[in-house]
Amino acid sequence: MTTFMLWIHLTAVVVGIGGLGFFLLILLPSLGVLSTEQREALSKAVAARFRWVSWAAITLLLISGLYNIRRYYWEEAWGKSWLLLTFKITLALVLFAIVLGLTIPLKAFDRLRVRRRTWLVVAFAMGVVVILISAYLRVG
Numbered sequence: 001m002t003t004f005m006l007w008i009h010l011t012a013v014v015v016g017i018g019g020l021g022f023f024l025l026i027l028l029p030s031l032g033v034l035s036t037e038q039r040e041a042l043s044k045a046v047a048a049r050f051r052w053v054s055w056a057a058i059t060l061l062l063i064s065g066l067y068n069i070r071r072y073y074w075e076e077a078w079g080k081s082w083l084l085l086t087f088k089i090t091l092a093l094v095l096f097a098i099v100l101g102l103t104i105p106l107k108a109f110d111r112l113r114v115r116r117r118t119w120l121v122v123a124f125a126m127g128v129v130v131i132l133i134s135a136y137l138r139v140g
């Protein structure tokens with residue numbers, strides 16, 4: 001079960017953070033070859049797919065992450081590991097909030113979407129930092 005949950009966690013990380021990286025480093029810089037009309041059509045189709053993929057990744061990360069806490073940290077006394085883990089989870093939750101803000105199809109979030117590229121850079125950078133903290137936590 002432990003291996004299964006870590007596998008779920010890592011697969012969700014690869015698909016979720018990988019998706020952000022693909023958006024930012026490959027898709028957005030390549031949109032210039034399309035006409036405005038084509039660009040809008042592609043952006044719409046990609047947004048619809050990214051919505052479900054990112055929501056699924058967030059759900060799986062939360063379930064497997066909570067399980068990992070129960071498995072690896074529950075018995076541990078408060079200390080450096082818990083502190084770093086708390087910092088990691090806080091960063092992850094802010095990252096999730098940014099992704100939800102960019103993908104929930106409500107007018108209230110349009111202001112956030114105007115600066116889509118900036119928020120994607122912030123989210124991707126946070127994801128990379130979260131991976132660094134996780135690697136540190138694992139090695140100890």
Ligand code: HEM
Pocket residue numbers: 006009010013017061062064065066068069072073089092093095127130131134135137138
């Ligand atoms: C952007 C979101 C996240 C990323 C990129 C991420 C990444 C990772 C990575 C790379 C590992 C290392 C797995 C290993 O090889 O041992 C890990 C482990 C872990 N994650 Fe996450 N994670 C995220 C979200 C979460 C959340 C939301 C929670 C808690 C609710 C969580 C809790 C844990 C725990 C407890 C471990 C085990 C740590 C250890 O090995 O000591 N993660 N995570």
